[in-house]
Amino acid sequence: MEFTVAQLAFMLEGTVEGDGEQKINMLAKIQEAKPHQISFLSNPKYEPHIYTTEATAIIVSKDFKPREKLNTTLIRVEDPYLAFSAILDEYHKYLSFQKVGVEEPCFIGNNSEVGEEVYRGAFSYIGSNVKIGSNVKIYPHAYIGDNCTIGNNTILHSGVKLYANTIVGSNCVFHAGLVIGSDGFGFAPQADGTYKTIPQLGNVVIGDDVHIGGNTVVDCAALPTDSTFIGKGTKLDNLIQVAHNVKIGKNTVIAAQTAIAGSAEIGDNCVFGGQVAISGHLKVPNKTSIGGQSGLGKNLKKEGMQMFGSPAFEIKDYYRSYAVFKNLPDLNIRLKQLEEKVLNLPTN
Amino acid sequence: MEFTVAQLAFMLEGTVEGDGEQKINMLAKIQEAKPHQISFLSNPKYEPHIYTTEATAIIVSKDFKPREKLNTTLIRVEDPYLAFSAILDEYHKYLSFQKVGVEEPCFIGNNSEVGEEVYRGAFSYIGSNVKIGSNVKIYPHAYIGDNCTIGNNTILHSGVKLYANTIVGSNCVFHAGLVIGSDGFGFAPQADGTYKTIPQLGNVVIGDDVHIGGNTVVDCAALPTDSTFIGKGTKLDNLIQVAHNVKIGKNTVIAAQTAIAGSAEIGDNCVFGGQVAISGHLKVPNKTSIGGQSGLGKNLKKEGMQMFGSPAFEIKDYYRSYAVFKNLPDLNIRLKQLEEKVLNLPTN
C-alpha cells in the first residue's frame, strides 16, 4: 500500500494542511508512528503527542486548534476516529484480497469451476465437481473435498480443510487449520462392550459473512440429507467444537474453546464466552448470553437470559451463591458456634 | 451409489411391492425424501408421511397394512430400522473406501512399502521406512513420518500428521488435522528461572478400530523405548489433548476438548464427557464415567464410579451439594436470623 496524503484526504473528504505529496505506507498509534505513517487525534488526552509525533500525517477534527508548532501534515475531517477506521478497513481489504492467480503445483479435480480473481496457493487442493465463486482466496495447503460449493469473496487461509459436500456462503473468512465436515461422534454400544460406528453421511452448510477461527472443528450431520448449519453473520473464534447436527443462528458470537454438543440449536444474536459447554439437544433461545467456562445443561424459558456457572444458572443468582461460597468456612464456624450456644440453653 | 429397488431388496432379503426397476441414489428421512431416495417406516407415529412421501421406495415391516393409497414402492422386511441402518452402513463403507490410486504430486521416501488398493492423495507425504497396509486411504496433505507402520483399512483424512515411529492398527479412522507423536510437555526448571527441555524420544502406539477426531493432539512418550498408548476400539472426539506416556484402555469413549495429563492410565470401557480434565499419573479404573467439564484429581477406589465437578466427586453427592449451593444466599439469611434469635434468648 502506498498513497499520497492528498489521495487519502480525497478518499476521506477532508482537507490537507501541509505537503499533500508525501507518501503514506502504514497506519499507527499517534505515540508510536514513524515517518511515512498516518495516525489520528480524537481523544484530547492524546493531544500532547501531536506536537512530538514522527508521523507524516495526522487526521484531526475540522475544529482542531494546535497550541504549539506542528511538524506533521494535517488532514481535517468531520470525525477523525471514523476516518482512521475507514483507512484501516480499506487497508485490510487491500491486504485480504491482494493475492490473485495460481501458484504451482496445485491440484484441481474434474468438473470443477473457479470464478474470476481467485487465488489458488501452491499445494492447495480442489476436488471434483467443486464450484468456487469469484474473488475467493485459497491459501497454500487448503483442502476442498469433492462436490463443495464456495461463494464469492470467501477466504480460506492456509490448511483449511473442507470435507466433501460442504456448502459455504459468500464473504466468509476461515482461519488456518479449520476443519469442516469431519464425522460426528456417533458410536452405538454393543453387548460385548465394543462400539459400532453410526455412519455420518450428512454435510455442513455455512451462511454468508461467517468468520471461523483457527483449528476449530465443525462435524457433519449424521443422515445423508441433513446438515450441520451455521447462520449468516455468525462469528466463531479459535479451537471451537461444533458437533454433528448442530444449528447455529444468525449473528451469534462464540469465543474460543467453546464446545456445542450434538443436535443443539443455538439462536440468533447469542454471545458465549470462552470454554463454554452446551449439552446435546438443547435449544438455546435468541440473545442468550453465557459467561466463560460455564456449562449449560438445560433448556431456557425465554430469550435474552444471562447464564453463568457449571452447571449454569442466572448470572446474578450465581454470583450471590458464589459470594457465600467464598465465605463457607466462616459460615461453617458460625453454625458450629450457634449449635454450641443452643446446646447450652435451658430447654422446655 | 446407484442401485435398483430390486437390488436393495435382494440385499436386505426383502420383497418388493411395486416397480423394482426404479433407481435409488440416496437415503433420507421419510418426511424429507425426494424421488430416487429410499427411506423407512418403523415408528407408527411417522405413518402419515408414507401416504405423501416423494421417496421412490420405503422399507416397511412384513406386516404393514396401508390404510390409504400409496404412491411409493415398498420393500417389506423383518425389521425396517435395521434394514435401513444396513443400507446406511453399506453406503458409508462405499463412500469411505471409494478412492484408490495415486494423485500427483505426492511424496514417498526410501524403503517404504504400500499395500494394495491404497489411495495416496495429492500432496500427501510418506517418509522413509514406512509400512502401509492394504486399502489404506491417505488424503491430501496427510503426513506420515519416517518408520511409521499403518494397518489395513485405516483412513487418514486430510492434514493428519503422524510423527516418526508412530504405529497404527487396522480399521482406524483419523480425522483432519489430528496430530500424533508431538513432543510431550517436559521441561525441568533451572536455578536461573529458565527451563531445560527434557528430550521426548518415545513414540505413540494405537490399536485397531480406534477413531480419533479432528485437531486432537496425542504426544509421544518421553523415553525412547516407551509409548503413549491407545487401546483397541477406543473412540476420541475432536480437539482432545493426550499427554506423554498416557495409556488409554480398550473401548473407552472420550468427548471433545477433554485433556488427559502426562502418565495417566485410563481403563477400558470408560465414558468421559466433553472438556473433562484428568490429572497426571492418575489411574482411572475400568467403566469410570465422568461428566462434562469435570476435573478428576485423585485416584478412584473401584470400577464403575460416576464422577462430576471440578474437582470431581461422586455425581449423586455432587448434585446434592450443588442443590444447596444454589440456595446459599437463602441459607446465609436463615443463619443470620437464627443468630439474632439466639442472641435475644435468655441465657443460663
Added chain:
Amino acid sequence: MEFTVAQLAFMLEGTVEGDGEQKINMLAKIQEAKPHQISFLSNPKYEPHIYTTEATAIIVSKDFKPREKLNTTLIRVEDPYLAFSAILDEYHKYLSFQKVGVEEPCFIGNNSEVGEEVYRGAFSYIGSNVKIGSNVKIYPHAYIGDNCTIGNNTILHSGVKLYANTIVGSNCVFHAGLVIGSDGFGFAPQADGTYKTIPQLGNVVIGDDVHIGGNTVVDCAALPTDSTFIGKGTKLDNLIQVAHNVKIGKNTVIAAQTAIAGSAEIGDNCVFGGQVAISGHLKVPNKTSIGGQSGLGKNLKKEGMQMFGSPAFEIKDYYRSYAVFKNLPDLNIRLKQLEEKVLNLPTN
C-alpha cells in the same frame, strides 16, 4: 545413531569395564533394555535388574560394587543419572537436526533468504521476502507467509502455519498444526444486530527458546504496528488459545487447552495448569501459579500468588470453601435442626 561403548565412555569422561567395541544404538530403562541398548543404574532399588538385564552396557557410579556376576559391560562415571541424561540430550539433538536439504516439490517466493544446513520438506511453503536463519528445519506442509523472519536452529514441524509478518526467534520448537498470526476475534456490534469486522493488521513476535505445542493458535495484534508477544524461554503446550494483543513474559509455562483472552499481559515465570482461562485485559504478575480448569477474572495484587477455582481465588481459601461445599447437604440439615430447636425454645 550408532556408537561404540568406548565412544560413549569417552564422551561421558567414564571408564569401560568389558568390551568397549560393542555397538549401542538406543537408550532404554534397565528393566526393559535389549542388546545394543544402554541404560543406567542410579537408584539402588533397581540394582537387581543389573544382574539380569539384556542391555549391552550400563552406566554405573564409580563406586558401584556388583554383588553378583554381570553379563553386561559397565561405564563408570561420577553421576550415572546425569550421564544418561547427557546421552539422551545428545540423541535428541541428533534426531532433531538430522534432516538437511530440499525435498521436491517445495515452494519459495521472491526475495526470500535461507541459511545453511536448512531442511525444507516436500510441500513446505515459504512466501516472499522471508528471512530464514541457519539450521532451521521446515517439515512438510509447513507454511511461512510473506515477510516472516525465523532465527537459527528453529524447528517447524509438519503443518505449522505462520501468517505473513510473523517474527520468530532462535532455538524455537513449533509442533504440528500450530497456527500463528490468525486474525484476532474483533467484531463491533451494529444497530441492526449484525457485526462489523474490526481489521486485525498487527503481527506476532516470538522470542528465542520458545516451545509451542500442536494445534495451538496465536492471534495477531489488531493495529498494524502492534504485536502479540511471547517472551524468551516460554513454553506453551498443545491446543492453547492466545488472543490478539496478548503479551506473555519470559520463562512462563502454560499447560494444554488454556485460553488467554485479548490484551491480557502475563508476567515472567508463571505456571498455569491445563484448561485455565484468563480474562481479557488482565495483568498477571510474575510467578503467578494457577491450577487446572481455573478462571482468572480479576487483577492480582502481588507476585507469586497461587490461584484456583472458577472464578479463581487463593488456592488455600478455595480448598477451605470447597471442603465445606462437599458437606453442604449435611450443613443444611444441621441448620434445619437448629432452627427447629430454637423454635421450640422459650422466648423472652
